[in-house]
Amino acid sequence: MTTTHGGRAPRSDARRNRQHLLDIAEQHFAEHGVSGSLDAIAKDAGLGAGTLYRHFPSRDALLAALLSARDQEIGLRREQIASTAVDPGDALDMWLNALIDWAGAFDGLPDPLRAAMGEQASPLASTCEGYITGTDEFLSRAQDAGFARRDARARELFLMALAVSWAQGAAMADSASATSMAELLRSGWANRTTV
Amino acid sequence: MTTTHGGRAPRSDARRNRQHLLDIAEQHFAEHGVSGSLDAIAKDAGLGAGTLYRHFPSRDALLAALLSARDQEIGLRREQIASTAVDPGDALDMWLNALIDWAGAFDGLPDPLRAAMGEQASPLASTCEGYITGTDEFLSRAQDAGFARRDARARELFLMALAVSWAQGAAMADSASATSMAELLRSGWANRTTV
DNA sequence: ACATTAGCCGGAGACACTCTCCGAATCGTG
DNA sequence: CACGATTCGGAGAGTGTCTCCGGCTAATGT
Numbered sequence: 136m137t138t139t140h141g142g143r144a145p146r147s148d149a150r151r152n153r154q155h156l157l158d159i160a161e162q163h164f165a166e167h168g169v170s171g172s173l174d175a176i177a178k179d180a181g182l183g184a185g186t187l188y189r190h191f192p193s194r195d196a197l198l199a200a201l202l203s204a205r206d207q208e209i210g211l212r213r214e215q216i217a218s219t220a221v222d223p224g225d226a227l228d229m230w231l232n233a234l235i236d237w238a239g240a241f242d243g244l245p246d247p248l249r250a251a252m253g254e255q256a257s258p259l260a261s262t263c264e265g266y267i268t269g270t271d272e273f274l275s276r277a278q279d280a281g282f283a284r285r286d287a288r289a290r291e292l293f294l295m296a297l298a299v300s301w302a303q304g305a306a307m308a309d310s311a312s313a314t315s316m317a318e319l320l321r322s323g324w325a326n327r328t329t330v
Numbered sequence: 331m332t333t334t335h336g337g338r339a340p341r342s343d344a345r346r347n348r349q350h351l352l353d354i355a356e357q358h359f360a361e362h363g364v365s366g367s368l369d370a371i372a373k374d375a376g377l378g379a380g381t382l383y384r385h386f387p388s389r390d391a392l393l394a395a396l397l398s399a400r401d402q403e404i405g406l407r408r409e410q411i412a413s414t415a416v417d418p419g420d421a422l423d424m425w426l427n428a429l430i431d432w433a434g435a436f437d438g439l440p441d442p443l444r445a446a447m448g449e450q451a452s453p454l455a456s457t458c459e460g461y462i463t464g465t466d467e468f469l470s471r472a473q474d475a476g477f478a479r480r481d482a483r484a485r486e487l488f489l490m491a492l493a494v495s496w497a498q499g500a501a502m503a504d505s506a507s508a509t510s511m512a513e514l515l516r517s518g519w520a521n522r523t524t525v
Numbered sequence: 526a527c528a529t530t531a532g533c534c535g536g537a538g539a540c541a542c543t544c545t546c547c548g549a550a551t552c553g554t555g
Numbered sequence: 556c557a558c559g560a561t562t563c564g565g566a567g568a569g570t571g572t573c574t575c576c577g578g579c580t581a582a583t584g585t
Contacts, residue, residue, distance in 0.1 A: 146552055146561060172542060183564035188544060224520060246441075253501035274519075287519045291507050294500055295514055298493035305489055306448035312486050319490055323518035324469075324482045325419060341581055344533060367571060378535035383573060 153190045156180050157204070160197055168242030169198060195247055199258035202240075206265075209237065213269065224282030227273040228321055231296050234266060235317055238300035245301040252294065267293045295320055348385045351375050352399070355392055363437030364393060390442055394453035397435075401460075404432065408464065419477030422468040423516055426491050429461060430512055433495035440496040447489065462488045490515055 145153075159180040163171045173194060177187040191197035212233050220226035238245050251259035271289035278285055299320055303313045340348075354375040358366045368389060372382040386392035407428050415421035433440050446454035466484035473480055494515055498508045 143560095148552070149562060152563085173544090174542065184544075185546080185565070186563055189562075192544090194543095227519070249497070249500050282521055283519050284517075284521050286510065287514075288507065288510070290502065291511055291514070292519060294497045294503070294507075295494075295511055298497040298511075299490075301496055302444070302489045302493040305444045307485065308489070312483065312489075315481065315483065316486055316490055316493075319482075319486070319518070320514065321518045321520050322479075323514070323516045324422070324478050324487060325516050326477055326479050327522060328476070338531095341532060343581070347534085368573090369571065379573075380536070380575080381534055384533080387573095389572095 149190075152180075152182055152186055156182065156187055156190060156197075157200060161201055164198075164201070164241045169194070169244050169247060173197070193258070195251065196258045198244070198247055199262055202259075202262055205237070205240075209233070209266075216273075222282060223273070223276040223280040227277040227283060230270065230273045231292065231320065232317055234270070234293065234296040235300045235303070237266075238297050239303060242304060245297045245304070248297055249294065249301075252290075263293070270296075344385075347375075347377060347381055351377065351382055351385060351392075352395060356396055359393075359396070359436045364389070364439050364442060368392070388453070390446065391453045393439070393442060394457055397454075397457055400432070400435075404428070404461075411468075417477060418468070418471040418475040422472040422478060425465065425468045426487065426515065427512055429465070429488065429491040430495045430498070432461075433492050434498060437499060440492045440499070443492055444489065444496075447485075458488070465491075 156176065160176050163176050163179065173187060174184050177184045180187075187197075191200060213230070216226050216229045216233070220229055238248060247257075247259055248263060251257035252263050254260060267289050270293050274283060274287060274289050274292060277283035278287070299316050302308065302316055308316075351371065355371050358371050358374065368382060369379050372379045375382075382392075386395060408425070411421050411424045411428070415424055433443060442452075442454055443458060446452035447458050449455060462484050465488045469478060469482060469484050469487060472478035473482070494511050497503065497511050503511075
């Protein structure tokens with residue numbers, strides 16, 4: 136998935152520094168959220184700021200590189216869901232929950248993801264598009280089997296999964312309320328037994 | 331609701347400046363979102379930065395003051411809902427939609443609101459608590475009448491209303507998807523006619 | 526009217542973060 | 556080993572937050 140489109144291979148020190156920056160960045164973002172200082176990451180990696188910005192021109196580019204490392208992991212999760220779910224409705228539910236977890240990998244991650252949707256200039260945009268396509272497949276199957284409303288749209292479901300993840304980031308959100316907010320996305324607050 | 335708790339009245343220039351800052355701030359936040367530069371607001375108001383920070387020690391304090399100006403308006407909306415809704419379920423739905431609109435007053439407003447929940451230190455915390463209490467009343471009535479799930483919690487519904495507002499702030503979100511995301515909160519994506 | 530003083534104002538400046546630029550250092554190759 | 560292409564480092568410009576305190580103003584007493 137590396138977009139080497141014809142130029143020669145990068146120098147060994149460049150490759151090494153790039154990887155090291157990714158490692159330190161992951162650690163920093165895990166600790167201070169995605170808004171942590173980029174210069175601090177460079178310094179922590181023992182490199183100059185210029186080096187960081189050459190490899191990753193923006194915070195979004197760095198995040199995109201960090202997230203692409205998990206692409207394989209998500210692919211596995213996807214197959215696992217397909218072979219585990221008892222019906223297409225469950226499959227969609229499990230997929231959306233996986234998305235909620237994914238967007239919760241770092242504190243504040245939902246924000247740049249949301250911002251990237253629609254702005255095709257962002258390196259995160261293609262990441263989002265991939266997941267939206269994935270969501271659409273689960274959704275279509277659920278709709279065809281009568282488990283999901285026909286007026287639901289994949290983009291909106293993806294956005295709402297990000298929104299739930301965003302809400303779970305609140306200080307007050309314990310694991311119980313996290314679960315029930317995810318459940319809210321599936322079934323809403325209205326009572327089904329109402330006439 | 332002004333917390334003058336015993337000290338003497340503020341000087342006239344202070345009162346005037348405070349109001350002027352609020353006006354300019356409202357304008358700035360409407361134009362550039364809640365992350366707009368505070369120093370720019372002070373400069374635009376023809377005042378020094380120190381003056382702004384003395385009246386409003388933090389961005390949250392400024393936002394809280396701005397929002398408190400709308401308290402009355404929301405109170406009206408609340409009574410209007412109570413007298414318009416055909417049942418307690420509709421009333422809760424209308425109230426949540428009003429919250430979604432309210433949190434969409436400025437670009438990026440849901441973020442500081444979410445951050446303020448639980449951190450009782452923030453000037454926005456009491457604002458949120460008020461709305462959570464209001465939500466709880468609508469919710470309790472809806473639950474007693476059988477229109478809302480008994481396991482729903484007011485704090486979570488409020489947070490999810492903020493989350494929907496947050497999602498609506500996405501570049502891609504047109505008014506149609508805004509409506510359907512709000513509807514998602516009420517009914518979820520699952521199909522009600524499923525066995 | 527004038528003095529007094531508590532309260533208020535202004536904006537320079539310390540500090541933090543983002544991002545650029547280009548001379549210096551390094552890698553890979555013949 | 557020498558040379559050219561590539562990469563690095565970190566100073567510094569630009570922007571924003573927030574504080575501090577000398578100087579000014581509004582309110583009050585005489």
